[in-house]
Every structure is written in C-alpha cells, then in structure tokens.
Amino acid sequence: AQSVTQLGSHVSVSEGALVLLRCNYSSSVPPYLFWYVQYPNQGLQLLLKYTTGATLVKGINGFEAEFKKSETSFHLTKPSAHMSDAAEYFCAVSVGGTALIFGKGTTLSVSS
Amino acid sequence: EAGVVQSPRYKIIEKKQPVAFWCNPISGHNTLYWYRQNLGQGPELLIRYENEEAVDDSQLPKDRFSAERLKGVDSTLKIQPAELGDSAVYLCASSPAGATRTQYFGPGTRLLVL
Numbered sequence: 231a232q233s234v235t236q237l238g239s240h241v242s243v244s245e246g247a248l249v250l251l252r253c254n255y256s257s258s259v260p261p262y263l264f265w266y267v268q269y270p271n272q273g274l275q276l277l278l279k280y281t282t283g284a285t286l287v288k289g290i291n292g293f294e295a296e297f298k299k300s301e302t303s304f305h306l307t308k309p310s311a312h313m314s315d316a317a318e319y320f321c322a323v324s325v326g327g328t329a330l331i332f333g334k335g336t337t338l339s340v341s342s
Numbered sequence: 343e344a345g346v347v348q349s350p351r352y353k354i355i356e357k358k359q360p361v362a363f364w365c366n367p368i369s370g371h372n373t374l375y376w377y378r379q380n381l382g383q384g385p386e387l388l389i390r391y392e393n394e395e396a397v398d399d400s401q402l403p404k405d406r407f408s409a410e411r412l413k414g415v416d417s418t419l420k421i422q423p424a425e426l427g428d429s430a431v432y433l434c435a436s437s438p439a440g441a442t443r444t445q446y447f448g449p450g451t452r453l454l455v456l
Contacts, residue, residue, distance in 0.1 A: 234384075262442055273346070273433060273447040274385070281442045320384050329375060329398065330445060332384025 232257045232323045236333035244341050249293075249308040251336045253321030256302065261323045263304045264330065265295055268318040277319075280304060291315070316340045344368065346448030348434050354454045360422035363451045367415070367436030373443060374411060376419050377433040379450070385433050391417065424455045 237252040255261060262281050266274040278289025285297040295306045304321060318337050322330040347366040355361050367374050372393050377385035388407065390398040393414035402409065406425070411417040421428055431450045437443040 264444070266447075271449075271452070273348075273449040274435075276444065276446065279442070279444060322384070324443070328443075329387040329390055330385070332386070334382070334384050 232261065232325055232331045234321050234323050234331055234333035236319075236321050236336050238336055239334065240337045240339070242339040242341065243311045245313055246310050249306070249311045249315065249338065251306040251319050251321075251338065253295075253304045253306065253333060254302050255304060255321070255323045257323055257325055259325055261325055263295075263297060264322045264324065265289065265293070265304075265306050266320045266322065268320065268335075270317075274320065277306070311338075311340045313340050313342065346434055346436055346446055348432075348448035348451055350451060351449060352452050352454075354456065355424055357426055357455050358423040360420065361424050361453065362418055362420045363432050363434075363453075365417045365419070365434030365448060367417075367434070368438075368446055371436035371438050371446075372414070373437045373439075374417050375435040375437075375445060376409060376417070377435065379431040379433055381430070388419070388432075424453075426455050429453055429455045 233256045235254045264279045265277040268274050278287045280287045280297045288294045293308045318335050320335045321333045324330050374391040376388040379385040389402045391411045409419045431452050433450045434448045435445040437445045
C-alpha cells in the first residue's frame with residue numbers, strides 16, 4: 231500500500247529565507263508524486279508533479295522538488311520565501327493513475 | 343478553460359437532515375473524484391468515477407452516502423441523514439485520460455452539521 235509522511239506539521243520561516251518542506255513516501259511500484267497548495271477556504275492547487283524522467287521538477291511560484299528514489303523522498307523547496315507563500319502544503323502519491331494518497335499537510339508561515 | 347465547479351460553497355444543516363453537493367468537472371475529463379477533508383488532515387477519497395461508472399467506492403459509507411454521475415459529466419454527492427461527524431470539506435476533482443491523470447480540484451463545499 232502507498233503512504234505519505236510529511237515531516238513537520240508547521241514550518242515557520244522569515245521572508246527571503248529558504249523554504250524546505252519534507253515529504254517521504256512508501257510505494258511498492260514507481261510512484262507519481264505531487265505537491266499541492268491550499269490557501270484558506272480554497273481548493274487544492276497543483277504546484278508540481280513528478281512522473282518519469284528528470285528527478286528535479288520545477289513548478290509554479292518558484293517552487294521545485296527533487297525525487298530521490300534511494301531516500302524515498304520528494305522534498306519541496308523554494309530559495310526565497312514570500313509572504314504570499316503562507317498556506318497549507320500537501321504531498322501526495324498516486325500509483326497507476328488512481329486516487330491520490332495525501333500526507334497530513336504542512337502549514338507554512340512566513341514572517342516579515 | 344473553466345476549472346472544476348462546485349456548489350454550494352458552504353452549507354450548515356441540523357443533524358439528521360439530508361444534504362447534497364454538486365460538481366461539474368473540467369470539460370473533457372472522464373475521471374471524477376470526491377474527497378473528504380477533515381480539519382487538519384489531507385483529503386481522503388470517497389469515490390472515483392470513470393465516465394458514468396463508479397470504479398472505486400470502497401471508502402464511501404454506503405449506509406448514508408450516495409453518489410451519481412449521470413451522463414458521465416456532472417456529479418452529485420448526497421448524505422442522508424447527516425451526522426455531526428460529517429462536518430468537513432468535500433472536494434471534487436477531475437482528471438483527463440492518460441497514465442499520469444493529474445487531478446485538478448474544485449474549491450470545495452464546507453459542511454457544518456449542528
């Protein structure tokens with residue numbers, strides 16, 4: 231069975247600092263991996279995805295993630311945080327194009 | 343291109359009352375999903391449709407929940423009767439055909455059962 235673990239339910243950074251949100255997955259077959267962002271009272275917006283090929287994936291709003299098979303990780307990073315990045319972030323895994331299995335989410339706070 | 347549309351956005355009902363949520367997926371997306379998101383948690387799948395067929399409803403509490411997707415386009419999720427524990431955000435998503443099936447989510451319906 232597939233599962234996702236997001237380390238740290240809450241991450242706080244200063245504006246301009248590096249953002250690092252951690253995600254580890256478990257899957258018996260090559261997974262598809264996703265990061266979604268959720269702003270208050272809104273649905274989930276796709277940030278980026280890994281399917282096959284290049285292991286460093288670039289997404290919207292300056293975010294990127296690296297798929298590391300040996301570490302079963304898919305951590306999300308952004309070099310310089312902006313106030314508008316404050317939101318809830320979800321990592322998810324899908325196998326064979328079926329339903330997504332989500333982690334519990336990480337709340338990112340950005341202070342000025 | 344229009345995104346996934348859901349209505350209503352908010353709903354407050356008394357326990358034991360019925361409630362229904364509506365979803366219109368992105369045009370051309372054959373697969374439709376309903377998820378439930380409890381407070382402080384990630385979404386969890388309730389049901390997945392391929393066109394008109396419910397291909398995965400293993401997590402749908404069938405004693406009180408029902409869903410339909412007539413004509414393979416829009417879908418309705420119903421709860422009857424609602425319980426206090428049903429308070430959550432109900433998210434609809436759709437995906438196109440293909441191996442990846444990237445899912446695109448609607449804004450959700452926030453349900454509060456009193």
